[in-house]
Amino acid sequence: MDIPPLASKIAALSLSALPVSYALNHLSALSHPLGVALMSALILGLLFTTVYSLSRSEIYYDPLYAVFAVFAFTSVVDLVIALQEDGYAVDFMEFYTKEGEPYLRTAHGIFICYWDGSVHYLLYLAMAGAIRRRKSYRNLGLYWLGSFAMSILVFLPGNILGKYSSEIRPAFFLTVPYMLVPCWAGVRIFRQPRAPTCCTPSLVEEEQRKGLLKRPADLLLVIYLILAGLFTLFRGLVVLDCPTDTCFVYIYQYEPYLRDPVAYPKVQMLMCMFYVLPFYGLAIYALVFPGCSWLPDWALVFAGAIGQAQFSHMGASMHLRTPFTYRVPEDTWACFFLSNLLYALGPHLLAFRCLLRPAFFLQPQPPGSQASHKKQH
Template identity: 80%
Template sequence: MDIPPLAGKIAALSLGALPVSYALNHISALSQCVRGGPAPGLRARGDSAPLGVALMSALILVLLSVAIYSLSYGEISCDPLYTVFAVFAFTSVVDLAISLQEDGYVGGFMEFYTKEGEPYLRTAHGIFICYWDGIVHYLLYLAMAGAICRRKRYRNLGLYWLGSFVMSILVFVPGNILGKYSSEIRPAFFLTIPYMLAPCWAGMKIFSQSQAPTCCSPNMVQEEQRKGLWQRPTDLALTVYLILASLFTLFRGLVVLDCPTDACFVYIYQYEPYLRDPVAYPKVQMLVYMFYVLPFYCLAAYALIFPGCSWLPDWALVFAGAIGQAQFSHMGASLHLRTPFTYRVPEDAWSCFFLCNLLYALGPHLLAFRCLQQPAFFLRPPPAGPLAQHKKQQ
């Protein structure tokens, strides 16, 4: 497969994050050695190192944006999201280096940033969102940048990325503020503000793109929408799944809200003690599920029963990305060594934990796949007049 020259440049530029982070880490270590290290109590009076890390990170991102604009000037002018994806691809490589470093696979890359910039990235949850960003998001950025270079559609990839990215922000930022790392907020935390605004703008651009044309004729749409739920076994199975997943979502939301019932007490101590972890990420995650995912599951079940809900295919992709990212981070952090032993999943509950959470992650992806493969049931029904005339002509 031929790679467009511009896409190749962006891939090479993103991999440049490795030598850049390695060099900056050693420069930071050398400067501390020259200064003799921070004196005891200096941080309490106001150490300038965290501010320096934040300013240096912002400067690198600005220079990176200018470099990408210079590379793409005259070649890519129709889609401003290209620059966004290219910059985020660079940060994804940085996140992958952070996660590999914190797990002990590599060293000498981002110690200065995790110590002085964002220490909450050293938590189990922080490590796994870095893994997801460094692998899944990175591949999505390259695929979408390549699609822009080839003038091809990337709307479906963009919707999946949008859901995944927004979910990580919705959990990570409040978790940093509310959890035990709230006292560790440094100036680099405010770099998340543009990081939060970018997907909002990107989401509007992605949703405004035209949908791919379907091969469903008016007759196919009408025939499919005449079928009841019992005549569509796949939709029936998905509806049952959505009902069960809604109950599970509500139950875990009540668990983190300290519901006093025996079932909640048994579950949080014997199956998912990670929900009690004072880092607050699991609690925020369950509340996001309850207030955002639960209503979507109810609406999706409605859309599988009643035809013509044209909004479902797009939002199924968004929520598939969101729940995929959330479940990866939640399951990984529940078992990671950085999570205190008392909050990790007990060994005798692993099978139940994996089964429930894997099914919870798999279901939205199956729903999105079903909507994309056979969209006729969700298309708006054709007007009665033109369809009747079409039948008479036949």
Template identity: 80%
Template sequence: MDIPPLAGRIAALSLGALPLSYVLNQVSALSQPLWVALMSALILGLLFVAVYSLARGEINYDPLYAVFAVFAFTSMVDLIIALQEDGYVVGFMEFYTKEGDPYLRTAHGIFICYWDGTVHYLLYLAMAGAIRRRKGYRNLGLYWLGSLVMSILVFLPGNILGKYSSELRPAFLLAIPYMLVPCWAGMKVFQQPRVPTCCTPEAVQQEQRKGLLQRPADLAFVLYLSLAAIFTFFRGLVVLECPTDACFEYIYQYEPYLRDPVAYPKVQMLTYLFYVLPFYVLAIYALVFPGCSWLPDWALVFAGAIGQAQFSHMGASTHLRTAFTYRVPEDAWACFFTCNLLYALGPHLLAYRCLRRPSFFLPPPPPGGAPDPHKKKL
């Protein structure tokens, strides 16, 4: 996958979050939740106007350039929040985490901020750089889309259902455009043309004639996805308080974080159960039967989603902000990290396999081979 150059102007603009957050933190008026929400909305609006005035040509070419520019700025803010909550910086975003989004001070919120401030930030710069050079960024966009949607699906319901539900502030309303923008952005990304492949019709036919036993890598993926589906279903039963001994033992001895009243781990496991589990089943089907051209795209989407989810889940399970009772026991660390790392790594390897060797997933060529474009019609 060709990663486009980064967008230098957006990177410079996003760094303005450092002095701005420091100055705003000194304003005493921002100790009121309503003022925090209004100021945040005003800053985002002014930022959009600034981006539009500086990069009108890029926005006319692809309006997602403005989205990536604004989101890159908010990613830098999230990185500052995470560093502040872990004690690496002081005096920047205390006003916002206290009166704006107090749930960002949870372990889950901190790791969401770390992911947004690093992985999402680099993706925004890379995609904006691609737009500036009039290049495609479909693969990067699909990965980003899955990651962002998973973050929203877990974080927002967790805020409403968890123990911090009584601390919702007016700034929570800013989540409404944050939910709508990915829907629009996702449609724009899916509409981009796919990266052309060099697979000939003969190569496609030859690959699609092979059975599963003749494709050992795909057989390994089928076995992995089967085990991952079982693990997904099992953890779904655990958070649904299944009374079996296996579920009871697992939640107390291996992943007690699933009992944390913040609700994020429970929502995460239910999201896996209702969205990731069906994808695993469909992916197994696509690895057995040829011509499922949807798998490469959706493998990228789910790789981004599971990567973000596992990073936040594993980090929060061991972070000091999580009560000691709910952290992973020391004698279970090896099992916990091995299972969860494999759970995160597998979808990325599947996406890589689909992108590197897509012949099996391409639509089968018509009978008799592809028509010769140079042959004259009678």
């Protein structure tokens, strides 16, 4: 997968978030929650207007260019929030975390900001650079789509259901468009043509003739998906207060963060049980039976989703903002880290396998197409 060049114009525009946030932090008018919400909406509107005036040709070519430009700006803001909450920056976004979205000060909120300010930020620059050069960014877009959707689907319900439900301010409603963007962006990204492959009909036929035992890498992936599916189901039952001794021991000795009243870990595990677990079952089917052309795309989506989820979950489980009783005990830290790291790594290996050798997943061509292919060459 070729990584598109980064968009320098958007990178420069996004860095303006630093002086803007510093200046806003010293405005007394922003000491009121409604003032924070109105000022945030005004800044986003002015930012969109600026992007539109500077990049009309790119926006006409692909409207997602404006989305990536605005989100790159907010990614820098999120990175500043995370650095400030961890004590690496001061006098930037204190007004927003106090009067706008106080739940960003939780361990989960901090690590969501770190992920958005690093991984999402680089993806925005790469995808905007691809649009500017009229190149495809489909694979990057699918990974971002899964990551962004998982972040929103865990964070927003966690804010409403957790102990910070009484701290919801008017700025919370600015996140409502974030629920709509993945739907619109996902449709546009999935409609983009796939990158052409060099797989000939004879290669596709040869690969699809092999059984699972003749594909050791796929066999290992199937075994991994079975184990990861069981682990997903187990953690889902744990947060649903399964009364078995195994669940009791696990939640108190290995992942006590699952009991944290902020509700983010519980929502995270339920999202995995209801969405990731069925995907694992379908992925096993696609690795056994040939011609499942949908797997490469959805493997990228779920790789992004699980990567973001595990980063936030692992970080919040050990962060100082998490109360001591809910942090991972020191004597089980290695077990926790290894199991969760493998859980995050597996979907990325699956996506890499699908992109590296897609012949097994391609639709078999009808009879006669191979003969015409030979005539052309």
